[in-house]
Amino acid sequence: MCTSKCNRASAESKCSREMPIPSGEKGVDKVRDKVGDKDHHTQSSDAPLRGDLDNIRIVLVGTLYGGNVGSACRAMSNMGIRHLRLVAPDAALDWAEAEKMAVHADDVLAARETFATLGEAVADCVAVVGTTARRGLYRQHALTPRETAAAVAPLAATGPVAIVFGREDCGLHNEEVACCTHLVQIPTAAYASLNLAQAVMVMVYELFLAAGSFEPVREKSPPAPAALKARMIGIWRDYLGEIGFMEPAMADHMMAAMSRIFSRGALTEDDVRILMGVVRQSRWAVANGERS
Numbered sequence: 267m268c269t270s271k272c273n274r275a276s277a278e279s280k281c282s283r284e285m286p287i288p289s290g291e292k293g294v295d296k297v298r299d300k301v302g303d304k305d306h307h308t309q310s311s312d313a314p315l316r317g318d319l320d321n322i323r324i325v326l327v328g329t330l331y332g333g334n335v336g337s338a339c340r341a342m343s344n345m346g347i348r349h350l351r352l353v354a355p356d357a358a359l360d361w362a363e364a365e366k367m368a369v370h371a372d373d374v375l376a377a378r379e380t381f382a383t384l385g386e387a388v389a390d391c392v393a394v395v396g397t398t399a400r401r402g403l404y405r406q407h408a409l410t411p412r413e414t415a416a417a418v419a420p421l422a423a424t425g426p427v428a429i430v431f432g433r434e435d436c437g438l439h440n441e442e443v444a445c446c447t448h449l450v451q452i453p454t455a456a457y458a459s460l461n462l463a464q465a466v467m468v469m470v471y472e473l474f475l476a477a478g479s480f481e482p483v484r485e486k487s488p489p490a491p492a493a494l495k496a497r498m499i500g501i502w503r504d505y506l507g508e509i510g511f512m513e514p515a516m517a518d519h520m521m522a523a524m525s526r527i528f529s530r531g532a533l534t535e536d537d538v539r540i541l542m543g544v545v546r547q548s549r550w551a552v553a554n555g556e557r558s
């Protein structure tokens with residue numbers, strides 16, 4: 267039975283208090299509990315998976331709401347994580363809502379595997395990470411998502427790693443927490459309980475970063491060397507004098523200010539050439555009175 271915090275009778279009836287400790291058996295086929303053929307799906311996407319993210323299993327325990335399952339699929343897909351495992355989802359879960367919220371992650375939803383107990387769902391996993399909004403007995407050693415991602419990234423290189431999320435109304439039971447090798451709490455202000463799918467997003471985001479999957483867009487133009495910047499300042503100095511922007515007696519002072527402005531950001535070679543081009547084009551326009 268769930269604790270008194272559970273407020274849905276249907277969820278209670280699903281709550282299994284028997285938590286077999288992962289047996290270490292290889293291959294989920296041995297332990298998978300098919301909840302009807304229709305509910306068992308195999309992975310359908312051919313999209314390439316990056317690094318060890320392919321070894322991450324997102325495990326949702328006793329989920330009540332289809333929208334959360336769908337939104338979790340979307341978050342997973344955003345972060346290149348494709349393997350969803352459901353443990354005894356609520357019988358009344360709205361699958362149409364799940365499909366609606368999954369949006370382009372319908373392949374993740376369709377490829378889900380369903381198990382009767384958490385023990386079965388994580389039997390093949392080398393690490394089992396429980397997520398909890400609560401501190402308390404058995405939950406005091408929780409890490410942050412970032413610390414957790416760093417800790418499990420090397421483990422995911424060796425085998426499947428489960429990230430386990432609890433029920434919307436009462437989280438994970440103590441017996442389920444006892445099944446976990448790691449615990450993680452997402453830091454929050456006073457109100458600690460995130461929406462389930464948002465908690466999934468925070469975790470998969472950190473796992474994605476820890477897997478080194480993100481390559482930021484880099485500036486193609488190299489930083490401008492000092493000589494090129496000095497040439498540009500000289501060109502601006504001449505031109506600002508020519509157009510009467512500054513008196514010759516004020517030129518040193520003004521150009522020191524201009525240099526300060528230009529050095530506020532790291533100028534690339536392309537930036538400097540653009541700033542020289544502005545002067546060149548301005549001179550041409552003044553001399554010719556029209557655009558080139």
Ligand code: SAH
Nearest residue numbers: 397398399431432437451452458459460465
């Ligand atoms: N009322 C429940 C919280 C349920 S929220 C409780 O007291 O435990 C549903 C699930 O989202 C949680 O079981 C957990 O897996 C995840 N979650 C929500 N907030 C979280 C947080 N701050 N840190 C880690 N996981 C969180």
